[in-house]
Amino acid sequence: EIVLTQSPGTLSLSPGERATLSCRASQSVSSSYLAWYQQKPGQAPRLLIYGASSRATGIPDRFSGSGSGTDFTLTISRLEPEDFAVYYCQQYGASPPMYTFGQGTKLEIK
C-alpha cells in the first residue's frame, strides 16, 4: 500500500502570502492519479486539483499543482481569507485497486 506523507502538518501564513504544500509518496505514483482536496470545518472535501496539475471546475487559478514520481506540490500563489483550511492529497494505486489519502496539512492564519 502506498503511503502519502504531507508536510508541513500545519502552515501558518498571512493573506497575500504564497503557500507551498508538499505530498510525498512511499513509492512512485502516476501523475494521472494524484489529486488535492480542500476541506473547511463541518464541510465535505472539495476537489481542487486532479491529474497532479489540472484544476477542477470553478477552482481559481491561484491554485496550482505540480510534481511527479514521489513528490507533489500544491501551491496557492496569493492566499485569500477563504483559503485557510485543511488540504489533503490523494492517490490511486491499481494493484490492488485502492485510493489513499495523506494525513492533511492545516493552513492557518498567522
Next chain:
Amino acid sequence: QLQLQESGPGLVKPSETLSLTCSVSSGSISSSHYYWGWIRQPPGKGLEWIGTIYYSGSTYYKSSLKSRVTISVDTSNNQFSLKLSSVTAADTAVYYCSRHGPPGTAFDIWGQGTMVTVSS
C-alpha cells in the same frame, strides 16, 4: 448539478452492522462514466477510502476493511448503500458518499456527510 445525500442511523451499537444509503439526485447512477464511493473521516482525523461500486454491481474495497464491508447499488431507486459489520468505536466517523470517474480519477462530487457513532 448532481447531488448526493447520505442517510442512515446516527448511532450503532458495538458488534452490530452499520448501514447507510446514498441517494443520487439530478443525475443517473447508471451512467457508464461514473463510479460511486464511500469515504469516512473519524473525528479530528483524516480521510479514509472504504470502497467503490459501479452501476453494474462490480466493487472494490480497501483491503483492511474488505472482510467487513459490502457496497451495493439499487439502480431502480438511484442509490447505493454501505454495510459495515462488527463495528467498534474505531468505526465512529463522518461517512461521505462520493462520485468519481474511471478508476484512478478523483472524487469530484461529495455528499454532505453523515456522522455515525458506535456506542452502547
